[in-house]
Amino acid sequence: MTQSTSASTRPHGNFDLLRMLFNGRAFFALIAIIIIFSTLSPVYFSTNNFLTMSSHVAIYGLLALGMLLVILTGGIDLSVGSTLGLSGVIAGFLMQGVGIHAFGVTLYPPVWAVVILTAMLGAVVGGINGVLIAYFRVPAFVATLGMLYVARGAAMLMTNGLTFNTLEGDPELGNTGFDWLGFNGLLGVPVSVWVLIAVAVIGMLLLRRTPYGRWVYAIGCNARAAELSGVPVKRVQVSVYLLSGVCAAIAGLVLSSQLTSAGPTAGTTYEMIAIAAVVIGGAALSGGRGSVGGTLLGAFVIGFLSDGLVIIGVSAYWQMVFTGGVIILAVLLNSVQYRGRKKRSTAIPPSSKPGGVVDAVTGNRNSKSAVVS
Amino acid sequence: MSELTQHAPTDEIVLSAKDVAKSFGNVHALKTVNFDIHRGQVTTLFGENGAGKSTLMKILSGVIQPTSGEITLNGEPVSFSSSVDAQRMGISIIHQELSLAPNMNVRDNIFMGREIKGASGINYAEEARQAQKLLADLDGSIDPLDMVEDLRLGQQQIIEIARALSVESRILIMDEPTSALSATEVGVLFDVIARLKRQGVSIVYISHHLEEALEVTDHAVVLRDGLMTAYAKRADIDLEWIVRNMVGEGFDLGSPPVDHEFGAVALNIENLSVADAKVAGRFLVDHLSLQVRAGEIVCLYGLMGAGRTELLECVAGRLPADDGKVLLGGKDISRLTISERIEQGLVLVPEDRQRDGLVQTQSVGQNLSLASIKDFTRWLLTSRPRETEVIDNAIGQVRIKAGGAHAEIGSLSGGNQQKVVIGKMLATQPRVVLLDEPSRGIDIGAKAEVFRLLAQGAAQKGLAVLFSTSEVGECLSIAHRVVVLSKGRIKAEFGADVTKEEIMAASGESVAA
Ligand SMILES: Nc1ncnc2c1ncn2[C@@H]1O[C@H](COP(=O)(O)OP(=O)(O)OP(=O)(O)O)[C@@H](O)[C@H]1O
Ligand SMILES: [Mg+2]
Numbered sequence: 001m002t003q004s005t006s007a008s009t010r011p012h013g014n015f016d017l018l019r020m021l022f023n024g025r026a027f028f029a030l031i032a033i034i035i036i037f038s039t040l041s042p043v044y045f046s047t048n049n050f051l052t053m054s055s056h057v058a059i060y061g062l063l064a065l066g067m068l069l070v071i072l073t074g075g076i077d078l079s080v081g082s083t084l085g086l087s088g089v090i091a092g093f094l095m096q097g098v099g100i101h102a103f104g105v106t107l108y109p110p111v112w113a114v115v116i117l118t119a120m121l122g123a124v125v126g127g128i129n130g131v132l133i134a135y136f137r138v139p140a141f142v143a144t145l146g147m148l149y150v151a152r153g154a155a156m157l158m159t160n161g162l163t164f165n166t167l168e169g170d171p172e173l174g175n176t177g178f179d180w181l182g183f184n185g186l187l188g189v190p191v192s193v194w195v196l197i198a199v200a201v202i203g204m205l206l207l208r209r210t211p212y213g214r215w216v217y218a219i220g221c222n223a224r225a226a227e228l229s230g231v232p233v234k235r236v237q238v239s240v241y242l243l244s245g246v247c248a249a250i251a252g253l254v255l256s257s258q259l260t261s262a263g264p265t266a267g268t269t270y271e272m273i274a275i276a277a278v279v280i281g282g283a284a285l286s287g288g289r290g291s292v293g294g295t296l297l298g299a300f301v302i303g304f305l306s307d308g309l310v311i312i313g314v315s316a317y318w319q320m321v322f323t324g325g326v327i328i329l330a331v332l333l334n335s336v337q338y339r340g341r342k343k344r345s346t347a348i349p350p351s352s353k354p355g356g357v358v359d360a361v362t363g364n365r366n367s368k369s370a371v372v373s
Numbered sequence: 374m375s376e377l378t379q380h381a382p383t384d385e386i387v388l389s390a391k392d393v394a395k396s397f398g399n400v401h402a403l404k405t406v407n408f409d410i411h412r413g414q415v416t417t418l419f420g421e422n423g424a425g426k427s428t429l430m431k432i433l434s435g436v437i438q439p440t441s442g443e444i445t446l447n448g449e450p451v452s453f454s455s456s457v458d459a460q461r462m463g464i465s466i467i468h469q470e471l472s473l474a475p476n477m478n479v480r481d482n483i484f485m486g487r488e489i490k491g492a493s494g495i496n497y498a499e500e501a502r503q504a505q506k507l508l509a510d511l512d513g514s515i516d517p518l519d520m521v522e523d524l525r526l527g528q529q530q531i532i533e534i535a536r537a538l539s540v541e542s543r544i545l546i547m548d549e550p551t552s553a554l555s556a557t558e559v560g561v562l563f564d565v566i567a568r569l570k571r572q573g574v575s576i577v578y579i580s581h582h583l584e585e586a587l588e589v590t591d592h593a594v595v596l597r598d599g600l601m602t603a604y605a606k607r608a609d610i611d612l613e614w615i616v617r618n619m620v621g622e623g624f625d626l627g628s629p630p631v632d633h634e635f636g637a638v639a640l641n642i643e644n645l646s647v648a649d650a651k652v653a654g655r656f657l658v659d660h661l662s663l664q665v666r667a668g669e670i671v672c673l674y675g676l677m678g679a680g681r682t683e684l685l686e687c688v689a690g691r692l693p694a695d696d697g698k699v700l701l702g703g704k705d706i707s708r709l710t711i712s713e714r715i716e717q718g719l720v721l722v723p724e725d726r727q728r729d730g731l732v733q734t735q736s737v738g739q740n741l742s743l744a745s746i747k748d749f750t751r752w753l754l755t756s757r758p759r760e761t762e763v764i765d766n767a768i769g770q771v772r773i774k775a776g777g778a779h780a781e782i783g784s785l786s787g788g789n790q791q792k793v794v795i796g797k798m799l800a801t802q803p804r805v806v807l808l809d810e811p812s813r814g815i816d817i818g819a820k821a822e823v824f825r826l827l828a829q830g831a832a833q834k835g836l837a838v839l840f841s842t843s844e845v846g847e848c849l850s851i852a853h854r855v856v857v858l859s860k861g862r863i864k865a866e867f868g869a870d871v872t873k874e875e876i877m878a879a880s881g882e883s884v885a886a
Contacts, residue, residue, distance in 0.1 A: 210754055211746040228691065228730070229715075229797065230801070288733075
């Protein structure tokens with residue numbers, strides 16, 4: 001929506017094709033990735049592989065959509081990877097049954113209750129981030145960095161560093177079906193991808209057709225002007241972190257369902273993948289620019305690229321270099337696109353600028369091999 | 374070059390633009406313009422919003438490059454690749470929109486990019502000394518170590534002027550340098566201009582305050598729709614000549630609408646106080662009480678620092694009050710947030726449109742509808758047709774000249790950006806509207822229109838209007854009542870029959886200024 005206006009200001013003529021290639025760069029990058037890897041490996045271009053890759057992309061995409069909301073307001077959420085891990089552990093914990101010592105009974109909540117409780121946990125974690133940032137004026141980078149450690153630590157504490165392995169449930173206890181999210185498919189498409197699609201549709205409606213979406217963009221560009229126009233700036237700020245937390249929790253559910261196990265280290269450094277996906281999708285880290293469609297493309301680019309590198313057997317070190325290169329290139333092109341426009345008057349903390357994103361390289365590769373293996 | 378400058382006759386042309394044109398896509402901002410700058414004299418550029426004044430000045434100072442045409446400096450063709458390039462050749466510009474770094478102090482802003490090097494890094498002491506010297510001429514109350522974000526808009530404008538003066542250029546372009554200054558500060562600036570002229574500096578001046586510009590200028594040039602339509606020497610023209618050439622007819626800022634009865638008290642400010650965070654025991658707004666009735670138009674006049682902006686921001690909910698109450702139609706709204714106050718029908722058009730008014734990444738239309746977005750939301754979703762209706766209404770109402778609702782905010786001329794901010798707040802259908810310097814940067818035609826709009830709202834819908842201004846002339850237009858502020862208190866109140874002299878005397882200005 002915000003990008004469509006940019007085209008009209010550029011000179012018309014035979015630059016049209018170039019401009020189209022440029023504006024759709026994430027899309028063409030994805031096509032290029034698919035073509036290149038398909039020629040390099042016969043395995044790559046197969047339905048099975050696409051299904052596997054999309055279920056990885058679903059995790060990245062869910063995190064990235066939450067991250068998009070936060071980045072649009074000019075913030076950053078570094079805690080999503082840890083929130084994902086904590087949510088998985090909580091889900092695993094609930095699936096094992098909750099013992100209530102006073103009565104000497106063990107409660108086995110049904111799967112739908114586990115899902116709701118876990119999503120609520122994500123909301124609480126995100127809500128705390130949001131309140132710290134909006135009301136206590138803690139810089140987003142610092143608040144969510146702190147939460148990154150707190151949530152990860154809490155996940156470790158809950159399991160003593162071990163992994164919950166029995167998530168299948170028991171028909172006698174009426175809590176089966178947890179693996180449905182990760183393993184089953186509808187119309188040949190994994191459920192996790194449907195979840196991503198649902199969240200993306202909601203996100204798109206939210207951003208394009210509701211006052212809330214307009215407010216998110218306005219705050220990211222000029223919070224002062226938004227406030228004087230009657231936008232409830234602080235409430236919107238809290239809500240974007242809250243929604244990001246919920247997205248991370250859903251991603252945590254999907255991931256632990258895919259693996260039918262919940263480890264406290266799941267999702268380590270996934271926050272960087274999410275940020276990278278948002279940036280590759282054309283969003284500005286300074287806020288106010290970005291879209292759901294672009295972010296989804298970004299998630300596909302990252303997911304298809306890293307899986308492709310694993311499939312053709314490129315060494316782990318080269319995987320890091322390639323992924324990092326793609327991210328830097330994306331940021332470079334974004335700054336070409338936004339060059340010459342008025343910058344925001346309030347600066348964002350330098351630490352949340354592209355420098356941090358490059359770290360995603362490491363995170364991306366490590367965590368990827370964990371999922372694949 | 375310097376030799377030439379010193380011995381040149383006074384009526385020599387230093388910088389001139391020949392057949393200069395500039396297009397942005399298919400917007401032809403300038404169509405073959407010729408423009409001369411005379412050595413040691415002031416040339417003033419007049420023209421409506423969007424006439425192309427800023428565009429021409431940006432070309433002459435290297436900020437943008439012309440699509441065609443040539444520029445000659447001291448008779449020789451030149452082309453500037455950037456504003457730094459132009460600055461090196463002795464041309465500097467004060468931009469219409471402030472370009473200061475708010476998180477840095479005054480000294481660092483003045484010397485940004487041209488830091489004075491010392492033995493060990495930057496020579497801060499020398500910078501501070503020079504900054505102090507520059508500021509002493511302009512506004513003694515600003516300290517070089519003050520943070521820019523803590524300064525009022527007018528003071529920021531003075532920093533912008535000081536920065537341009539610190540370059541000691543031979544040609545100085547001032548694009549609406551006084552839009553946020555009141556008469557006294559303008560007087561000070563004019564003294565500085567007179568001194569620069571004696572030193573042989575050539576000046577280009579742009580202002581929508583026509584009388585003020587006439588006072589200082591030697592040559593007058595009128596631009597209209599990207600064409601130069603008239604030129605004359607100061608001695609040959611008067612105010613009427615400018616207005617006729619600018620808009621083609623006489624103009625009138627209106628008079629107070631009289632054929633309607635005032636309604637009940639719409640806005641009641643009781644004993645309102647805002648303490649000064651910097652000086653204990655001092656108040657920016659000092660236990661002030663003021664009532665505005667439905668259908669009434671009240672003008673707030675005061676010097677810079679009189680507390681106008683603070684009063685209006687406090688009433689709108691932007692600044693917390695330390696004491697006192699604000700009642701809207703008898704209902705206490707002191708505890709409400711800004712958005713709740715807007716819902717209750719109280720809106721503020723802020724003074725600084727860049728900082729407080731506009732969302733740069735959104736289009737003209739999205740900016741216009743931002744404050745009234747709830748009005749066209751049904752079942753959580755916004756309705757496109759209703760939004761288009763609201764936007765088209767607003768564009769028509771305040772007559773915004775733009776390439777349609779989808780144009781980027783940055784492509785509008787300064788005055789049209791101001792109209793977007795006003796249009797956005799009026800689109801919420803308020804009962805009480807507060808406007809902080811609504812005429813800042815808009816041309817006489819637009820000014821008259823804004824005032825007509827307010828007068829019409831007051832007469833037909835019972836809108837209560839409270840606007841501030843630093844131009845005395847505007848107090849005498851549509852206001853039923855003029856309230857003069859000084860040091861956060863009401864110094865005097867006048868009816869519509871007040872004279873300029875009375876207002877200025879009450880505000881504490883010397884009438885001569
Ligand atoms: N970057 C840009 N892109 C597109 N159009 C532009 C751009 N800059 C200026 N324009 C257009 O050029 C025209 C002249 O603008 P300019 O800023 O020079 O006006 P101005 O005379 O300075 O007006 P004002 O008194 O309001 O400051 C306007 O129609 C404006 O919309
Ligand atoms: Mg201008």
